[in-house]
Amino acid sequence: MPTIPISKAKPEYDVAIVGSGAGGGQMAYTLTLAGLKCVMLEAGRSYDPMTETAMFQTGAQAPLGGSSTPDKDFGFFDATIDGGWDVPNEPYTQASDKPEEQFKWWRARMMGGRTNHWGRISLRNGPYDFKPYSRDGLGFDWPVDYDTVEPYYTKVERLIGVYGSNEGLENTPDSPEGVLQPPPKGRVGDLMTQKAGKKIGVPVVPIHRAVLTKPLDGPTLAAKLHPDNKKAQKIVARSMIQRAPCFWATDCGRGCSIKANYQSTTVHLPPALETGNLDIIANAHAREILMGKDGKAKGVLFIDKISGKEERVKAKAVVLAASSGETVRILLNSKGGEGVANSSGLVGKYIMDTVGSNLKGQIPALENIPPHNDDGAGGSHFYSPWWEYGAQKAGRLDFARGYHIEIGGTRKMPRGTSPVPGDYTKGLYGTKLKEEARRYYGSFVGLACRGEMIPNEGSFAELDPDVKDKWGIPVMKWHWKWSDHELNMAAHAQDKFTELIEAMGGTALPNPKKPGAKSILQGGEIIHEVGGALMGHDPAKSVCNEWNQTWDVDNLFLCDGSPFPSNADKNPTLTIMALAWRAADHIIEEARKGNL
Amino acid sequence: MDTPTSPTRLPRRKVLQWFAAAAAIDLTDLPSFAQSASATTGYGTDPDLTKVYSPGDVWSLTLSDPERKTTVALADLIFPADEFGPAASELHLVDFIDEWVSAPYPNQQRDRDVVLPGLQWLDEESNSRFQKPFSRLDEAQRTAICDDLCAERPATPDLAKGARFFERFKAICSGGYYSTPEGWAAIGYVGNVASGIFTGPPQEVLDQLGLEQTVKDG
Ligand SMILES: Cc1cc2nc3c(=O)[nH]c(=O)nc-3n(C[C@H](O)[C@H](O)[C@H](O)COP(=O)(O)OP(=O)(O)OC[C@H]3O[C@@H](n4cnc5c(N)ncnc54)[C@H](O)[C@@H]3O)c2cc1C
Ligand code: SF4
Numbered sequence: 055m056p057t058i059p060i061s062k063a064k065p066e067y068d069v070a071i072v073g074s075g076a077g078g079g080q081m082a083y084t085l086t087l088a089g090l091k092c093v094m095l096e097a098g099r100s101y102d103p104m105t106e107t108a109m110f111q112t113g114a115q116a117p118l119g120g121s122s123t124p125d126k127d128f129g130f131f132d133a134t135i136d137g138g139w140d141v142p143n144e145p146y147t148q149a150s151d152k153p154e155e156q157f158k159w160w161r162a163r164m165m166g167g168r169t170n171h172w173g174r175i176s177l178r179n180g181p182y183d184f185k186p187y188s189r190d191g192l193g194f195d196w197p198v199d200y201d202t203v204e205p206y207y208t209k210v211e212r213l214i215g216v217y218g219s220n221e222g223l224e225n226t227p228d229s230p231e232g233v234l235q236p237p238p239k240g241r242v243g244d245l246m247t248q249k250a251g252k253k254i255g256v257p258v259v260p261i262h263r264a265v266l267t268k269p270l271d272g273p274t275l276a277a278k279l280h281p282d283n284k285k286a287q288k289i290v291a292r293s294m295i296q297r298a299p300c301f302w303a304t305d306c307g308r309g310c311s312i313k314a315n316y317q318s319t320t321v322h323l324p325p326a327l328e329t330g331n332l333d334i335i336a337n338a339h340a341r342e343i344l345m346g347k348d349g350k351a352k353g354v355l356f357i358d359k360i361s362g363k364e365e366r367v368k369a370k371a372v373v374l375a376a377s378s379g380e381t382v383r384i385l386l387n388s389k390g391g392e393g394v395a396n397s398s399g400l401v402g403k404y405i406m407d408t409v410g411s412n413l414k415g416q417i418p419a420l421e422n423i424p425p426h427n428d429d430g431a432g433g434s435h436f437y438s439p440w441w442e443y444g445a446q447k448a449g450r451l452d453f454a455r456g457y458h459i460e461i462g463g464t465r466k467m468p469r470g471t472s473p474v475p476g477d478y479t480k481g482l483y484g485t486k487l488k489e490e491a492r493r494y495y496g497s498f499v500g501l502a503c504r505g506e507m508i509p510n511e512g513s514f515a516e517l518d519p520d521v522k523d524k525w526g527i528p529v530m531k532w533h534w535k536w537s538d539h540e541l542n543m544a545a546h547a548q549d550k551f552t553e554l555i556e557a558m559g560g561t562a563l564p565n566p567k568k569p570g571a572k573s574i575l576q577g578g579e580i581i582h583e584v585g586g587a588l589m590g591h592d593p594a595k596s597v598c599n600e601w602n603q604t605w606d607v608d609n610l611f612l613c614d615g616s617p618f619p620s621n622a623d624k625n626p627t628l629t630i631m632a633l634a635w636r637a638a639d640h641i642i643e644e645a646r647k648g649n650l
Numbered sequence: 651m652d653t654p655t656s657p658t659r660l661p662r663r664k665v666l667q668w669f670a671a672a673a674a675i676d677l678t679d680l681p682s683f684a685q686s687a688s689a690t691t692g693y694g695t696d697p698d699l700t701k702v703y704s705p706g707d708v709w710s711l712t713l714s715d716p717e718r719k720t721t722v723a724l725a726d727l728i729f730p731a732d733e734f735g736p737a738a739s740e741l742h743l744v745d746f747i748d749e750w751v752s753a754p755y756p757n758q759q760r761d762r763d764v765v766l767p768g769l770q771w772l773d774e775e776s777n778s779r780f781q782k783p784f785s786r787l788d789e790a791q792r793t794a795i796c797d798d799l800c801a802e803r804p805a806t807p808d809l810a811k812g813a814r815f816f817e818r819f820k821a822i823c824s825g826g827y828y829s830t831p832e833g834w835a836a837i838g839y840v841g842n843v844a845s846g847i848f849t850g851p852p853q854e855v856l857d858q859l860g861l862e863q864t865v866k867d868g
Pocket of ligand 1: 096160167169171340376581
């Protein structure tokens with residue numbers, strides 16, 4: 055991806071964008087196509103998915119069979135560079151030494167951020183999800199409703215390409231006719247779970263994922279996305295034509311060199327660069343927002359990680375999209391640690407992740423079935439949207455919000471560790487071992503709960519008063535707490551999963567962690583970090599307004615997950631992009647009025 | 651478009667230079683096994699992902715010649731050539747195992763602390779039963795020892811310790827064996843090939859499971 059050195063930067067830009075992931079990518083795309091001059095600061099190195107993606111490499115071609123290590127937490131070939139649970143030179147701290155009170159902070163430091171390797175699950179928030187407080191009195195409402203955001207969900211889906219089906223289920227929005235790409239066929243694990251779900255009343259339907267199952271009709275889509283902008287149409291159509299549909303092999307977590315799935319580096323940044331309106335500076339770690347005497351943002355102060363020197367870019371407006379935790383950090387570190395946009399005192403408060411709880415089952419019917427290709431679209435095909443709204447409303451459940459179930463593939467490519475748990479081959483060797491390994495391989499179905507966490511006072515982040523990173527910048531210190539809503543949800547999920555597995559004629563494997571509420575994964579582990587700079591109607595009770603614009607500094611916008619007032623079970627990225635597009639339209643409008 | 655590449659055949663490892671020195675040490679002298687792998691670092695957070703790696707490329711291999719011989723013999727007993735696929739030695743699994751136990755990462759270092767004393771134990775057991783190291787036993791003799799390790803309840807605490815090593819060693823072998831295309835064929839993994847369409851499970855599989863494909867064409 056082409057970048058410029060700081061020495062080539064323009065004296066001033068319209069907009070400075072911090073971060074090149076989902077939020078920053080969408081911002082750069084929308085603003086530059088509308089003609090605004092933007093500079094993007096990215097803390098990581100440049101990255102080219104076309105040449106750097108390990109598509110067909112086998113485990114045998116990687117160290118340790120490609121299995122995970124502390125250098126590459128999700129395996130050797132995972133498209134994460136200089137990232138993971140620990141990032142070199144960038145520590146973070148915990149207020150408590152109890153794991154259940156800690157937040158695990160996954161970061162990527164590369165062009166495109168986490169969008170290079172994310173799961174591509176792209177679910178719309180439903181109408182309930184924008185007004186949770188009004189429904190059950192917990193948490194906060196959003197200052198926008200579903201109908202306001204809907205056109206932006208449609209725009210994003212058209213741009214990035216999302217497969218799935220319209221099922222007309224409660225609070226699980228359909229997309230307008232013709233927007234979604236065809237869903238892939240169900241695999242064995244999907245269809246087994248679907249059939250079992252029917253027996254016990256759990257709907258199982260095609261999931262929505264940002265993967266192309268057929269080519270994009272570039273010219274038609276570009277005309278719909280940018281009706282009054284011929285230049286944009288041409289650029290976007292060309293960019294879409296360069297994306298091939300999925301060829302049904304390889305793991306999307308490695309990234310996609312044929313651009314069949316969404317990553318900022320293949321979908322957002324190429325057309326933005328092609329406008330000639332975007333300069334990207336890599337290895338640029340933003341430290342503070344530069345503030346003027348008039349209370350407006352004037353640009354960004356950053357560390358050039360190559361030279362170690364402090365540098366500045368100037369702009370008429372600033373967008374932070376550094377991932378919500380890092381956006382909070384930049385806000386708090388600004389004005390020499392006094393903080394910016396924090397008159398409410400709420401910056402860093404109400405951090406949320408997703409409730410995670412997993413269970414695996416062994417299904418005798420799946421033993422020794424004829425080997426067949428189960429690769430599919432390199433990630434999930436089916437899921438269960440939350441189905442118990444009625445029971446919840448009637449007060450029959452001891453937790454207030456929903457979860458969806460993600461279904462794992464069964465016959466995956468082995469990656470450096472034994473493909474069958476040791477218990478199934480204990481005491482065997484020789485041909486008998488191979489026979490039994492073959493019998494059990496592919497007979498396990500994994501179910502994962504991904505549920506809504508309600509924001510609480512005990513989950514927040516602040517600057518650590520003592521610890522600094524390599525460049526002397528104060529680091530984040532995390533506080534974490536689950537409420538009974540989340541713990542009870544995990545317990546419910548474990549029971550449901552056991553029922554589903556038993557309905558498949560299988561046995562739930564003893565949870566390697568703990569059953570019930572204790573099965574909940576650690577805060578941060580699902581990597582859906584949102585919150586910390588909530589949007590709302592009231593400047594005293596929120597950090598930004600419905601345009602992701604901070605109340606205190608009107609030319610400062612937060613376009614990652616930080617403004618989320620709630621974290622529905624719907625994975626956050628599609629909503630991050632929809633709101634970023636909407637905020638970009640607002641910035642463009644203000645620029646036209648001469649208000650920048 | 652890329653096509654799946656064939657597995658790399660690992661060249662036979664040159665005897666590592668330092669081995670010349672290590673060989674002079676009495677290998678039954680336990681403390682020499684307690685030393686951890688060479689103090690190298692791993693591949694870091696930004697390795698070249700498209701390169702083809704062979705064991706020894708990133709960190710040095712550290713097993714001694716006798717340890718490698720025992721490893722080859724045991725791995726071939728666990729993964730022999732048969733109708734499912736080739737023997738471990740044909741896939742150079744010893745290099746994978748050597749790479750694994752020589753790696754600088756915590757999990758692998760923990761395995762090192764199980765595998766090296768385990769290999770040593772196996773040779774001692776072979777010596778005391780048959781007056782030969784494990785690699786020089788015939789198949790019946792090797793099987794006799796391994797059957798004792800695989801007994802539902804190993805007869806002595808010593809054998810129980812050996813059994814723990816055996817299961818861990820087997821798990822590492824499985825990881826390496828099944829990561830190769832030959833291993834895929836052995837276990838029944840089919841895939842990693844580009845295709846214009848995805849038709850889902852074949853009809854015979856659906857029929858066997860009593861399932862119906864619910865995503866229709868269109
Ligand atoms: C394994 C995995 C699976 C996931 N699966 C899904 C899924 O299926 N569906 C879903 O919706 N979400 C998923 N997510 C979450 C998803 O990746 C994020 O929600 C999304 O990437 C957020 O976009 P972002 O722009 O806020 O942050 P990021 O994509 O993380 O981008 C932030 C960028 O900012 C840069 N940056 C950070 N600090 C600074 C600084 N100080 N100065 C300059 N630049 C900086 C970073 O280097 C990074 O490139 C998954 C995440 C992971 C890790
Ligand atoms: S499965 Fe499809 S979308 Fe995913 S990486 Fe492979 S080709 Fe690309």
